[in-house]
Amino acid sequence: MSTSPNAVAPPRSEVPEAGLGAKGRRISDRPSPVQSSRQHRRTRTVLWQLFAILAVLLIWQMAAVSPLVGDALPGPLQVATAMVGLWGTTSYWTAVLTTVKVWATGLAICTVVGIPLGLLIGISLNATRSTRWVIDFFRTIPTIALLPLVLLLFGPSMNMEITLIVLSAVWPLLIQSMYAVKQVEPVLKWVARVFRVSRRDRIRFLWAPSVTLLVTTGMRLAATIALLMTVSAEYIGGAAGLGKQLAASEQTFNRPEVIAYAITAGILGLGINMVIVFVQHRLLWWHPMIRGARA
Amino acid sequence: MNQPAANQELPAPQPGQTLLSVRNVSKKYGPNEILGDISVDVRAGEFLCIVGPSGAGKTTLLQCLSGLLAPTSGSVSLRGVEVSEPPAEMAIVFQDYSRSLMPWLSVLDNVALPLRSTKMAKAEIKKKSTAALEEVGLAGHLDKYPWQLSGGMQQRVAIARALAFEPAIVLMDEPFASVDAQTRSDLEDLTLKVKQHLGITIVLVTHDIDEAVYLSDRVLVLGGRPTEVVDLIETHLGEDRDQITTKSTPQFAELRARVYQEIRRQTVPAQS
Ligand SMILES: Nc1ncnc2c1ncn2[C@@H]1O[C@H](COP(=O)(O)OP(=O)(O)OP(=O)(O)O)[C@@H](O)[C@H]1O
Ligand SMILES: [Mg+2]
Numbered sequence: 001m002s003t004s005p006n007a008v009a010p011p012r013s014e015v016p017e018a019g020l021g022a023k024g025r026r027i028s029d030r031p032s033p034v035q036s037s038r039q040h041r042r043t044r045t046v047l048w049q050l051f052a053i054l055a056v057l058l059i060w061q062m063a064a065v066s067p068l069v070g071d072a073l074p075g076p077l078q079v080a081t082a083m084v085g086l087w088g089t090t091s092y093w094t095a096v097l098t099t100v101k102v103w104a105t106g107l108a109i110c111t112v113v114g115i116p117l118g119l120l121i122g123i124s125l126n127a128t129r130s131t132r133w134v135i136d137f138f139r140t141i142p143t144i145a146l147l148p149l150v151l152l153l154f155g156p157s158m159n160m161e162i163t164l165i166v167l168s169a170v171w172p173l174l175i176q177s178m179y180a181v182k183q184v185e186p187v188l189k190w191v192a193r194v195f196r197v198s199r200r201d202r203i204r205f206l207w208a209p210s211v212t213l214l215v216t217t218g219m220r221l222a223a224t225i226a227l228l229m230t231v232s233a234e235y236i237g238g239a240a241g242l243g244k245q246l247a248a249s250e251q252t253f254n255r256p257e258v259i260a261y262a263i264t265a266g267i268l269g270l271g272i273n274m275v276i277v278f279v280q281h282r283l284l285w286w287h288p289m290i291r292g293a294r295a
Numbered sequence: 296m297n298q299p300a301a302n303q304e305l306p307a308p309q310p311g312q313t314l315l316s317v318r319n320v321s322k323k324y325g326p327n328e329i330l331g332d333i334s335v336d337v338r339a340g341e342f343l344c345i346v347g348p349s350g351a352g353k354t355t356l357l358q359c360l361s362g363l364l365a366p367t368s369g370s371v372s373l374r375g376v377e378v379s380e381p382p383a384e385m386a387i388v389f390q391d392y393s394r395s396l397m398p399w400l401s402v403l404d405n406v407a408l409p410l411r412s413t414k415m416a417k418a419e420i421k422k423k424s425t426a427a428l429e430e431v432g433l434a435g436h437l438d439k440y441p442w443q444l445s446g447g448m449q450q451r452v453a454i455a456r457a458l459a460f461e462p463a464i465v466l467m468d469e470p471f472a473s474v475d476a477q478t479r480s481d482l483e484d485l486t487l488k489v490k491q492h493l494g495i496t497i498v499l500v501t502h503d504i505d506e507a508v509y510l511s512d513r514v515l516v517l518g519g520r521p522t523e524v525v526d527l528i529e530t531h532l533g534e535d536r537d538q539i540t541t542k543s544t545p546q547f548a549e550l551r552a553r554v555y556q557e558i559r560r561q562t563v564p565a566q567s
Contacts (some may be wrong), residue, residue, distance in 0.1 A: 195409035
């Protein structure tokens with residue numbers, strides 16, 4: 001095995017670990033000296049998260065029945081009923097699928113453009129310096145302000161949405177990738193030089209693992225921004241998807257459905273983030289931050 | 296770019312011949328002249344320690360020797376060939392073991408990584424890496440990750456990586472500076488044993504005078520401002536050394552006192 005070291009899937013080793021009550025399925029096949037205490041911490045975190053959700057629901061219910069709000073705000077039960085009702089319709093699922101499809105396409109373009117470009121700019125000090133102003137300028141433009149212009153160009157279409165997604169979500173990826181390259185340990189770069197590691201192996205065993213943390217963090221930011229942008233473009237720009245459905249429910253004053261659609265977008269965002277964090281942990285099982293050795 | 300040629304077939308260096316020649320090397324960082332005019336010939340098969348006060352430029356000198364850093368003037372040559380990039384016959388053990396090993400690679404893979412870039416067959420790579428790790432006493436830890444090992448063990452992995460590369464000369468930059476005293480003497484003895492066993496040349500930088508005298512065939516004392524060669528001392532302590540008996544010989548005490556005085560003479564007036 002050893003002759004083909006693989007940074008992603010290390011060989012399972014029978015490491016004599018102290019206090020290993022490893023039941024966790026996520027990274028339990030990697031050696032981790034702090035598995036059992038992590039497991040414990042995770043259970044407690046989940047309990048607290050459930051508690052927080054309950055608290056929010058309770059406050060929501062109280063606000064909904066309070067005379068101050070009147071019947072402008074539907075309560076959680078009403079929304080739940082509306083949600084279950086929506087689940088039975090094809091228009092709901094078509095909207096979810098359309099939004100996810102547009103989001104994924106936009107994010108894919110951001111990835112293909114942002115990561116390589118960021119890495120390349122990051123490698124060169126000159127490129128970093130000379131692009132700094134341009135990048136800072138473009139990334140501070142509120143993309144939503146460009147919506148009318150883009151809408152005029154493409155109409156309420158997928159192209160309009162993707163343009164807006166790329167314009168807003170490519171920046172965090174680009175910038176995180178630029179920083180990622182600069183974070184590579186200089187001693188390891190010397191090691192690669194002194195031991196004459198081939199270019200291929202340098203990319204595979206030095207650069208790729210070194211940039212993973214920041215690049216995946218950039219992915220997480222970009223994914224969230226892209227989803228926000230997708231729904232906004234649908235809502236304001238009128239392209240098909242969750243945002244458009246939400247706007248339609250609004251026009252018919254179906255408030256429980258409006259909130260049900262908003263919650264759907266929230267659940268999507270949560271799920272997307274969970275997937276990315278999961279992948280991040282799979283790739284970075286060796287990282288001090290992730291294996292829990294240091295905070 | 297780099298020719299992967301870790302195991303080039305070259306005639307074995309004759310003991311005593313000049314292996315690495317340092318000619319009038321000086322180094323400036325901007326206006327600051329760190330290294331004055333340093334010349335020394337490293338002989339094949341010897342153990343040369345470089346001692347000098349902190350900040351003297353020992354690391355800088357080592358980087359010039361390895362081709363990682365270009366000297367401002369002067370030249371370094373290995374077997375008559377000018378060094379401008381790290382040569383295939385040279386390996387380095389860096390001071391900071393926690394940074395010089397890859398946490399995403401197992402111990403065995405860390406050692407094997409340089410060999411993958413050679414034409415060596417996979418089975419051969421594994422055999423060589425395992426042998427190097429056995430040499431440093433880590434045979435039972437091949438599948439662990441660096442962060443699962445103690446500092447001393449991590450530095451032994453770095454030493455094994457250097458040995459598996461089969462260099463003619465190994466440069467070490469304060470390799471034992473950040474381990475405890477007991478581990479330090481163990482690693483010193485390990486280094487001596489490995490050097491005798493494999494017949495390699497070692498240049499080791501340290502600011503510990505005892506360590507320098509105990510390990511060396513010759514001690515290069517640096518001092519002054521900019522840093523220059525103060526003395527080059529043959530230790531004549533013989534092949535077999537022992538932490539207790541060698542260090543209690545009058546000869547050892549004499550050498551130690553001599554180096555100590557030379558370093559003090561260099562640093563005390565500089566402070567006034
Ligand atoms: N890249 C650099 N740019 C500017 N000055 C530097 C650089 N690297 C080192 N120096 C300076 O050169 C001097 C020598 O540094 P060096 O690290 O070689 O000393 P050293 O003898 O190895 O010290 P120590 O024993 O503390 O490791 C120091 O004064 C340091 O500040
Ligand atoms: Mg140093």
